[in-house]
Amino acid sequence: xxxxxxxxxxxxxxxxxxxxxxxxxxxxxxxxxxxxxxxxxxxxxxxxxxxxxxxxxxxxxxxxxxxxxxxxxxxxxxxxxxxxxxxxxxxxxxxxxxxxxxxxxxxxxxxxxxxxxxxxxxxxxxxxxxxxxxxxxxxxxxxxxxxxxxxxxxxxxxxxxxxxxxxxxxxxxxxxxxxxxxxxxxxxxxxxxxxxxxxxxxxxxxxxxxxxxxxxxxxxxxxxxxxxxxxxxxxxxxxxxxxxxxxxxxxxxxxxxxxxxxxxxxxxxxxxxxxxxxxxxxxxxxxxxxxxxxxxxxxxxxxxxxxxxxxxxxxxxxxxxxxxxxxxxxxxxxxxxxxxxxxxxxxxxxxxxxxxxxxxxxxxxxxxxxxxxxxxxxxxxxxxxxxxxxxxxxxxxxxxxxxxxxxxx
Amino acid sequence: xxxxxxxxxxxxxxxxxxxxxxxxxxxxxxxxxxxxxxxxxxxxxxxxxxxxxxxxxxxxxxxxxxxxxxxxxxxxxxxxxxxxxxxxxxxxxxxxxxxxxxxxxxxxxxxxxxxxxxxxxxxxxxxxxx
Numbered sequence: 151x152x153x154x155x156x157x158x159x160x161x162x163x164x165x166x167x168x169x170x171x172x173x174x175x176x177x178x179x180x181x182x183x184x185x186x187x188x189x190x191x192x193x194x195x196x197x198x199x200x201x202x203x204x205x206x207x208x209x210x211x212x213x214x215x216x217x218x219x220x221x222x223x224x225x226x227x228x229x230x231x232x233x234x235x236x237x238x239x240x241x242x243x244x245x246x247x248x249x250x251x252x253x254x255x256x257x258x259x260x261x262x263x264x265x266x267x268x269x270x271x272x273x274x275x276x277x278x279x280x281x282x283x284x285x286x287x288x289x290x291x292x293x294x295x296x297x298x299x300x301x302x303x304x305x306x307x308x309x310x311x312x313x314x315x316x317x318x319x320x321x322x323x324x325x326x327x328x329x330x331x332x333x334x335x336x337x338x339x340x341x342x343x344x345x346x347x348x349x350x351x352x353x354x355x356x357x358x359x360x361x362x363x364x365x366x367x368x369x370x371x372x373x374x375x376x377x378x379x380x381x382x383x384x385x386x387x388x389x390x391x392x393x394x395x396x397x398x399x400x401x402x403x404x405x406x407x408x409x410x411x412x413x414x415x416x417x418x419x420x421x422x423x424x425x426x427x428x429x430x431x432x433x434x435x436x437x438x439x440x441x442x443x444x445x446x447x448x449x450x451x452x453x454x455x456x457x458x459x460x461x462x463x464x465x466x467x468x469x470x471x472x473x474x475x476x477x478x479x480x481x482x483x484x485x486x487x488x489x490x491x492x493x494x495x496x497x498x499x500x501x502x503x504x505x506x507x508x509x510x511x512x513x514x515x516x517x518x519x520x521x522x523x524x525x526x527x528x529x530x531x532x533x534x535x536x537x538x539x540x541x542x543x544x545x546x547x548x549x550x551x552x553x554x555x556x557x558x559x
Numbered sequence: 560x561x562x563x564x565x566x567x568x569x570x571x572x573x574x575x576x577x578x579x580x581x582x583x584x585x586x587x588x589x590x591x592x593x594x595x596x597x598x599x600x601x602x603x604x605x606x607x608x609x610x611x612x613x614x615x616x617x618x619x620x621x622x623x624x625x626x627x628x629x630x631x632x633x634x635x636x637x638x639x640x641x642x643x644x645x646x647x648x649x650x651x652x653x654x655x656x657x658x659x660x661x662x663x664x665x666x667x668x669x670x671x672x673x674x675x676x677x678x679x680x681x682x683x684x685x686x687x688x689x
Binding site for chain 1: 645646647648650651652653655656657658659660661662664665666668669672
């Protein structure tokens, strides 16, 4: 063997097992939080009434930094980037994706402030997350009549009945209603996307940071969801809400681009959540198939079952690799990449559903019982496929990337 | 028509701009602490500038690895420094593309405030109008 060659290969080799030290520390803290704090409560969180929210659990997560993982250190955050966020959320989601999404939605609400590069906005809003008590944020895009119309630029002209913003002196006045907004019931502020009055459809979409204690803000009823029950999705109404002009992000009419940029950031983390769901289902299946004996042999030793377990394990690994690559790219590129996060989310979402379904099938009747938790994974896996880009929206993003000109660097 | 008639003119203006930043002791101290180095790749007209705590260098000869690389047209750079194009909009729309630790970039932007204040005068002194 050529020693010089092998040494150079060794030095250049990618190490898929080692994360940056701070990221690893944070991931381990998230794992302990998930196992020691969330797991004992997970069934209660799932079966409580829709509007129940467990601030105590969130408070524990806040103390290890889950509400401020992506906030720069100078504002009291951890500064562990999307890689830290995504790996931590995989750990929390492996126990309770709803709890993971409480923190993920907060990141999404923070994203426009982070992207703004405006020190005044950052100094006003980011230190909120480093106090003793947990503070949450949310991102308000979706409306009754407008979903994809607000996230795909070519559809913007067709959007209907979108929340409007009109300039009035040194304020903007917001009027309208958002739907399905995770954390809206419990957040301190929202990043809100509103169309400038007089602009067709959503062609004048503009991004604002809106403190939710402003007069005219009404937090609507909580939706009774199939899964993700540890986090609250609700309506958010704006009745002539006067928002200081300096709380606008970027410029009038640039909200669509900002929304896309923050979605591309967030999809890497959501893929981490899906991977957590899939991993958890795999672990349940591995345990069960290693214990259950039928026909004189463990299920794992029967070829048909072994093939399923192997397929599940490979998919979970592949999902993790895709989201790690996506998160690393998000941490090293602006504007955030389109392809890698979309591909990671598309694959991880599908994997979560496939692996949860197979796990449920392998556990047989027990898989269908609430007490084993696999049916919850199935319900949660179906939810992950919807938020931050359905498969159809992700497919458009991915396909656009395939036909886009390559960046020159 | 491009704002800058030549790459040499762009280097002169943007080089002077970063020279201003390097006169700011706080900026230099922070840049050293963060091991901050920036490679600016401008197009239309083409030029490259490398900025590190120890100086501003023009040309395509690499002065060392840059922590952050920014790529944009000279017109985009002019609009940014004039304050007509905001950083989040430039980033979100892809007019400004950046490679390097995003966390470092986000910390860099507020540090550039003195340069934004001085740019109109620096550009005007070289005959580059608003």
